[in-house]
Amino acid sequence: MAAAAAVGTRVSRLLGRSLPQQGRPMSSGxxxxxxxxxxxxxxxxxxxxxxxxxxxxxxxxxxxxxxxxRPEFIAYPHLRIRSKPFPWGDGNHTLFHxxxxxxxxxxxxxx
Amino acid sequence: xTHQTHAYHMVxxxxxxxxxxxxxxxxxxxLTMWFHFNSNILLTLGLMTxxxxxxxxxxxxxRESTFQGHHTIIVQTGLRYGMILFIMxxxxxxxxxxxxxYHSSLAPTPSLxxxxxxxxxxxxxPMEVPLLNTLVLLASGVSITWTHHSLMEGNRKHSLQxxxxxxxxxxxxxxLQASEYLEAxxxxxxxxxxxxxxxxxxxxGLHVMIGTTFLTICLLRQLxxxxxxxxxxxxxxxxxxWHFVDVVWLFLYISIYWWGS
Numbered sequence: 367m368a369a370a371a372a373v374g375t376r377v378s379r380l381l382g383r384s385l386p387q388q389g390r391p392m393s394s395g396x397x398x399x400x401x402x403x404x405x406x407x408x409x410x411x412x413x414x415x416x417x418x419x420x421x422x423x424x425x426x427x428x429x430x431x432x433x434x435x436r437p438e439f440i441a442y443p444h445l446r447i448r449s450k451p452f453p454w455g456d457g458n459h460t461l462f463h464x465x466x467x468x469x470x471x472x473x474x475x476x477x
Numbered sequence: 478x479t480h481q482t483h484a485y486h487m488v489x490x491x492x493x494x495x496x497x498x499x500x501x502x503x504x505x506x507x508l509t510m511w512f513h514f515n516s517n518i519l520l521t522l523g524l525m526t527x528x529x530x531x532x533x534x535x536x537x538x539x540r541e542s543t544f545q546g547h548h549t550i551i552v553q554t555g556l557r558y559g560m561i562l563f564i565m566x567x568x569x570x571x572x573x574x575x576x577x578x579y580h581s582s583l584a585p586t587p588s589l590x591x592x593x594x595x596x597x598x599x600x601x602x603p604m605e606v607p608l609l610n611t612l613v614l615l616a617s618g619v620s621i622t623w624t625h626h627s628l629m630e631g632n633r634k635h636s637l638q639x640x641x642x643x644x645x646x647x648x649x650x651x652x653l654q655a656s657e658y659l660e661a662x663x664x665x666x667x668x669x670x671x672x673x674x675x676x677x678x679x680x681x682g683l684h685v686m687i688g689t690t691f692l693t694i695c696l697l698r699q700l701x702x703x704x705x706x707x708x709x710x711x712x713x714x715x716x717x718x719w720h721f722v723d724v725v726w727l728f729l730y731i732s733i734y735w736w737g738s
Contacts, residue, residue, distance in 0.1 A: 400630070402626050402630075403623060403626035403627045403629070403630045403632060403635060406619065406620075406622045406623035406626050406639075407623050407627075407635065407639070409619050409623070410616070410619050410620045410623050410639065410642065413619070414612075414615065414616035414619040414620065415616060415642075417612045417615070417616060418609070418612050418613055418616050418646075421608055421609040421612045421613075422609060424604075424605070424608070424609070425605050425606055425608075425609050428602075428604075428605050429605070436662070437597075437599060437662070440597060442596060442597045443588070444588050444589055444595065444596075444597075444667075444668040445597050445598075445663075445666075445667045445668055445671075446664075446666055446667065447666045447667070447668070448666065453511050453512050453515070460664040460665055460666055461665070462658040462659050462661070462664070463664070464659050464660060464661075467660065467661070467662045468661075468662065468663075468664055
């Protein structure tokens with residue numbers, strides 16, 4: 367703190383303007399300078415949230431709802447591994463099982 | 478001498494470390510009972526006692542600081558070190574899962590077909606919902622910075638508004654990920670791809686939920702006027718944790734979602 371005050375004094379002498387003698391160089395991390403909240407508010411409403419909105423639009427445009435084509439079932443041994451039953455239900459369904467897109471080790475449930 | 482002559486906080490005796498340790502024992506043995514003996518009573522008890530411990534312990538910290546004034550500068554410095562060390566330990570926790578992912582994906586075994594993603598795996602398109610998730614978390618990083626500056630400038634209305642936006646973005650991320658989990662054509666049991674994907678993103682999602690909870694507590698405390706413009710370490714700790722969660726996602730996105738597809 368003393369070193370910072372010394373720097374502040376030297377700087378104000380060099381610049382010849384009114385840096386407060388006890389003032390330390392303001393960084394937006396350490397202490398809120400007046401107006402920096404306004405900048406972050408602007409960034410939130412004009413950059414961050416519109417960015418999210420554009421990305422939402424992108425997802426919507428790219429989504430094909432009610433797709434009927436799904437990959438044919440091939441009983442690869444490295445997929446649908448069941449070394450031990452799951453501790454829920456019948457022990458054969460993963461936690462986020464979706465019958466439309468997740469086949470069991472024996473194939474799709476609705477075929 | 479009937480008063481302390483130093484600025485440290487000698488905490489009064491508390492039962493919560495013991496109840497926390499006991500809850501950890503109940504949760505671990507409970508998991509064993511659930512996995513192997515089809516019983517979830519120990520686990521349920523463990524989760525309940527764990528939640529009660531956390532609630533009461535942290536309620537006491539708020540009482541000691543906001544209401545009893547024990548958090549001097551030097552106490553706060555200790556808490557800062559503590560939070561930083563904790564977050565560092567979490568970094569190492571995730572480092573393990575990233576190690577597992579790169580170990581498996583840089584040299585895919587013959588049983589996977591010798592390539593990555595393995596045979597039969599259709600990875601998620603990184604330019605769809607995962608990209609949205611990335612922007613959601615980045616946006617929440619901006620709004621939480623707005624929150625902090627509003628707090629420091631003493632602007633109550635704005636700090637509440639910005640914190641609310643941050644929390645909503647966190648919830649939105651969790652909902653998007655849940656929907657991704659339900660729609661994914663691959664599962665956790667689909668080779669080492671499924672294991673690394675769901676364990677890494679799953680623990681990340683858990684941390685998002687923890688971070689969102691932490692931020693919600695900050696919102697409630699700010700509503701009750703606990704924070705001042707100069708002293709709000711609880712919020713700063715939540716903000717550091719939130720940025721950490723965001724950075725982990727960025728690594729996940731680049732490594733697993735993008736490079737790994």
